[in-house]
Amino acid sequence: MGTFETVWKQVNDTYYDSTFGGFNWENAHDRYMPLVTAAEKDEDFYRLVNRMxxxxxxxHTNLIRPGNLARSEPLVCAEGSPGLDLRLLNGEAVITSVKPGSPAWEAGLRPGYVIQAVDEIPIEQILHEAELLMRPPYNYRACIGIFTKAILSRxxxxxxxxxxxxxxxxxxxxSDTILMRTKRSGAAVGPNGILYLAIDFEAKRLENGIGYIRLxxxxxxxxxxISGAIRSMGNVSGIILDLRGNAGGEIEEMPDLFLNERALLFLRRSINGETKMFFDPADNAYTGPLVLLIDQLSGSACELFAGSLQASGRAVxxxxxxxxxxMESDMKIFPDGSILMYPVAQLATPDGTVLEGHGVVPDIEVSLEREMLxxxxxxxxxxxIRYLQKDGQNKPSQ
Structure with missing residues (x-):
């Protein structure tokens, strides 16, 4: 019961809206307390707390079981990978990229191949189990993201x-193939100094003189x-910043690298009021044509970054x-290793658009296609690339 009370109180004391949007948070406590008290299994306890x-x-509301963070957030918290990525395309788990030289590459897997099962568990079963754990925001894109992460977590x-x-x-x-999970390319110490975060970073100059950065x-x-990669690319005609599958993080690390003047990029609304968040350009910031790639797995601070640069006219x-x-969130780590993620602020683009539940709508909507992969x-x-070669050259930097 101690954990339940702590979870409820932490949210009660820090939630960005003191009215909870009209939701009766105290009533939720009273409704769930007897259910949690009667729970005999750990899995029932976590299920009930998360339901509340x-x-x-x-x-950004989740109580994660000890040792389960990598399963919950495999995009950044799983330390090993066979070297492939995938997306759900028309209901199929389609490989979208394979890292050259990785176990997946050496085994002959290529983009466009369809994964049917993982460790003899059919994809259909993995998706069914994930469906039982759907959490906000409740929309199609978020559901696809949860389904995809459920497959990647295995x-x-x-x-x-x-x-x-x-x-x-x-x-x-x-065909069947056994793949070794190898350590991902980089690592960072995450929030609270103890969480493992894998960093996938790629930067290159494309043959057409366009810079490409993926993170x-x-x-x-x-x-x-990123700053070093931009310098090493030399005089590029534009940069593609690939944020597909980017789970977010600390937005303060990013915008100033792409601004040429002080700009209001987002609004932060917490229990203490609203704050306007301004950013100044970094030394030698890149100010040329900029395209951001996003998809259904681009979340959190990544969405805020993309939406803010889009709203300000800085990027397409x-x-x-x-x-x-x-939502802006914080974490509380319990002595048993459980992790509570809880929201502390609502974030909006400079024009006041709240992205929570709505997402960033691309200027140019394009989906991946298995046939093309x-x-x-x-x-x-x-x-x-086509945009930067055609329209991007005529668009001045902001």
Whole structure:
């Protein structure tokens, strides 16, 4: 009962809206307390506490069981990967990228192949189990994101362990392969100094003179990495910042790298009132044409970053609408290793648009297609290149 009371009180004392939007938070406590008291299994306790939290109908509310963070947030918290990424396309778990030289690459897996099962568990079963754990925001994009992470949480895992992948290739023929999970390319110490966060970072100059940078999170080591990558690219005609699958992090690390003047980028509304968040450009900030790629797994601070630069006219957004999981949150770590994630502020773009529950709508909507992936073409990157080669050259930097 101590954990239950602490969870309830933590939210009660720090929630951004003292009225809870008309929701009776005290009544929720009284309704769930006898249920939690009667819970005999840990899984029932966590299920009930989360059910109470999710009645708030906002993102970033979750009580995570000890040792389960990597399963809950595999995009950034799983330390090992066989070197592939995937998305749900028309109900199929389609491989969207394979890292050259990785176990997945050496086994012959390629973009466009469809994963049928993980460790002999059919994808359909994984999706059914994930459906029982849906949490806010309740929309199609967020659901697709949860489904995708449920699959990736079984593929990613502890470094040095193996995973059995059943897949079908271009002709539809099924095959099995055992892949080793290897350590991901980088790591950072996350909130509270004890959480493992994997950093996937890629930067290159494309043949057409366009810079390309991909990152899966916003954390402290990335700002100098991005700045250095931009310098090393030289005189590029534009930059594509690939934020697909970016789970967010610390937005303060990012905007100043792409501004050429002081700008209001977002509004922060907490229990203490509203604060206007201004950013100044960094030394040698990049101010040329900028395209941001987002999808249904671009969340939290990543959405705020994309939505703010879009609203200010600094960047063009291409891809798919993001889920709208855009609350500022904090964490409380319990002695047993449980982690409470709870919201402390509502965030809005400079024009007052609240992204929570709505997401960022791209300027140019483009979806991935399995047929194109099989041909080695990423339709979203391709659209970004076409934009920069055509329209981007005529658009002045802000």
């Amino acid at each position: 939290l999710w009645e708030l109908n906002v993102s 593929i990613y895992g502890t470094t040095g362990t193996e995973v059995l992948i059943t897949y079908s290739e271009e002709r539809g023929e099924k 899966n999170t916003f954390q402290q080591p990335l700002a100098p990495m 957004v291409i891809g798919e609408c993001s889920p709208g999981a855009v 099989l041909k080695g073409v990423d339709s979203q990157i391709d659209a970004a």
